[in-house]
Amino acid sequence: MKKIFFRIFSILIILLALVFISRIYNDHKYKDTNALNFPKYYKDVTNISLYPTDIDGVDVTYVDEGRMQGFRFVPKKKSHKGLVICFGGSEGSPNFESAKRLAEEGYETLALFMFGMKNQEQTLRKIPLEQFEDVINYINKNIKDNKPISILAASKGAEYALNLASKYPEIDNLILISPSSYNFAGLDFKDYGSSWTYKGKELPYIDIKKSSFNSFLKNIIGPAIIKSPISFKDTYKSAIEKDSSSQEKLIPVKNIKANILMIVGEDDLMWDSLSMANKIKDQNPNAKIYSYKEAGHIFAGNGVLNLGKIRIATGGTIEGNEKASSESRKTIDAFLNENHK
Numbered sequence: 155m156k157k158i159f160f161r162i163f164s165i166l167i168i169l170l171a172l173v174f175i176s177r178i179y180n181d182h183k184y185k186d187t188n189a190l191n192f193p194k195y196y197k198d199v200t201n202i203s204l205y206p207t208d209i210d211g212v213d214v215t216y217v218d219e220g221r222m223q224g225f226r227f228v229p230k231k232k233s234h235k236g237l238v239i240c241f242g243g244s245e246g247s248p249n250f251e252s253a254k255r256l257a258e259e260g261y262e263t264l265a266l267f268m269f270g271m272k273n274q275e276q277t278l279r280k281i282p283l284e285q286f287e288d289v290i291n292y293i294n295k296n297i298k299d300n301k302p303i304s305i306l307a308a309s310k311g312a313e314y315a316l317n318l319a320s321k322y323p324e325i326d327n328l329i330l331i332s333p334s335s336y337n338f339a340g341l342d343f344k345d346y347g348s349s350w351t352y353k354g355k356e357l358p359y360i361d362i363k364k365s366s367f368n369s370f371l372k373n374i375i376g377p378a379i380i381k382s383p384i385s386f387k388d389t390y391k392s393a394i395e396k397d398s399s400s401q402e403k404l405i406p407v408k409n410i411k412a413n414i415l416m417i418v419g420e421d422d423l424m425w426d427s428l429s430m431a432n433k434i435k436d437q438n439p440n441a442k443i444y445s446y447k448e449a450g451h452i453f454a455g456n457g458v459l460n461l462g463k464i465r466i467a468t469g470g471t472i473e474g475n476e477k478a479s480s481e482s483r484k485t486i487d488a489f490l491n492e493n494h495k
Contacts, residue, residue: 199247200270212257217264219292221273221285224248224266233260234494236302236326237293243309243332244278244341246270252306259487261494262297264289268314278310279340283352286318302326302493306486309424309451310349313337316405316434317350317357319412327493328410329486331417332451334425335433336360336394336403358403366392383458383467390425407438414441415489417482419449423469427451444485448474453482 195204205225207214213228225248238261240249246269253265266289269275274285293300304327307315312333319325337359340349346363348356369388394400407414416431428445435441450457450469457475459466470478 193251195250196245196247199242199245200267205250209254209258212254214257217292218272220288221282222266222288222292223271223274224264225250225253227253227257227263227265229257229260229262231260232262232299234262234490235299236304236494237262237264237297237300238304238306238490238494239264239266239289241266241268241305241307241311241315243307243311246278249306249308249311256306256490261490262299268311277340277342277345278349279342279345280347280351280356281314281340281349283314283317283321283350286322290322290324304329304490304493306331308332310334310341313349313405316407316410317352319410319414320406321352323411325412327413327415327489329415329417329489330431330434331482332419332422332424332427333416333431333434334427335405335407335430335437336400337405338362338390338393358399360390360393360397360400360403362389362393364393364396365389366396383465385423385467387423387425387469391429404433404437407434407441410438413489413493414438415486416441416443417485418443418445419451419453419470419475419478420445420447421449421457421469421471421474422451423457423467424451444482446474446478446482449478450475453479 195201198204202216211230213230215226217224217226238256240253240263242249248265248267250265253263257263267274269278269281275281303325305315305325306329308331312330315328316330316333319328337357338349339359339362340347348359350357369392373385373388397403416434418427418431420428422428431443435443448471452468453475455475456472457468457470459468
C-alpha cells in the first residue's frame with residue numbers, strides 16, 4: 155500500500171514539476187509576444203473620453219440616439235457618396251480606427267458599438283437586431299447624402315452585420331473580416347444564450363458548450379494550465395459538427411441583395427473563417443472571398459495575442475499578417491471606391 159501511495163505521490167510531483175517548468179518556458183518563449191500597438195482606448199473600450207476626436211480634416215462627434223451609440227466622422231471634404239458604418243468584434247469596440255482611416259480618405263463614417271453602452275445589452279449576449287433601426291432613423295433624419303450604405307465589420311461584428319443585412323435591405327454593401335456563417339452562442343456564460351435576438355426571440359445558435367471535450371481539454375484547458383496560447387478554432391468547429399441541426403443555425407444569406415466582400419486569413423486560429431466564408435458563398439454565389447496565406451484572425455503580430463493572464467492563438471506569422479493587412483486594405487479600398495462613386 156505504501157509503495158502504491160509513493161508511486162502516486164511521485165507521479166504527482168513529476169506532473170507538477172513539468173507544469174511548473176512548462177509555465178516558465180512559455181513565459182520566456184512568449185515574453186515578447188504581441189506588444190501590439192493597440193490604441194489606449196482598448197484598455198477600456200467603453201470609455202468615450204479615451205477616443206481621440208481631434209482629427210485633421212474630419213469633424214468627430216459622439217452620437218447618443220437611443221440604442222445607437224458611437225462616433226460620427228464627417229470629412230471636411232467628402233469625396234465619396236454615401237456612408238460607411240463600422241463595427242468591431244467581441245472586444246466591444248466600435249472599430250474606431252477603421253472609421254477614422256476611411257474618414258481621412260473622404261468617406262463619411264460611423265463607428266458604432268454593438269453592446270456595452272447606454273440603452274444596449276451590457277455583454278455580448280441576446281443583442282436585438284432591431285437596435286439597428288435606431289441607426290437607420292438617425293441616418294434618414296441627419297445625413298442627406300446617405301446612399302449607398304456599407305458596413306465594415308470584423309469577427310463577431312461580421313456575424314452581426316451579416317444578420318443585419320438579412321433583415322434590413324437598406325444595407326447596400328458588406329465587408330466582412332474573419333466572418334462567421336453561423337449564429338453562435340453569446341459570450342456571457344452567466345446569462346447564456348444566443349448572441350442575437352429578433353422580434354423578441356433568440357436566433358437559433360450553435361452551442362459552444364457542446365463542443366468536443368477532448369478539443370476543449372487539448373486546446374483550452376491544457377494550454378491555460380501551462381500558459382501556452384489557447385486556440386478556439388477546434389472548439390467552434392467541433393460544436394458545429396456535433397450539432398445535428400447546424401443547418402438551421404446558418405445565417406440566412408441566400409436572399410441578401412447587398413454586395414458581399416469577405417476578407418479571411420487561411421491560418422485563422424480563433425475560428426475557421428475561411429470555411430465559413432465558403433459556406434456564405436455557397437448560399438450567395440455573388441459574394442467575393444479574398445484569402446491570405448500565413449495570416450490569422452486579426453492580421454497583426456506573430457499569431458499570439460498576450461492578454462496578461464492568458465495568451466490567445468490568433469494565427470499567422472509576422473510577415474504573413476503584415477502582407478495580408480496591406481493587401482486587404484487595398485482590396486477594401488477598391489471595393490468601397492467602386493460602390494461609393
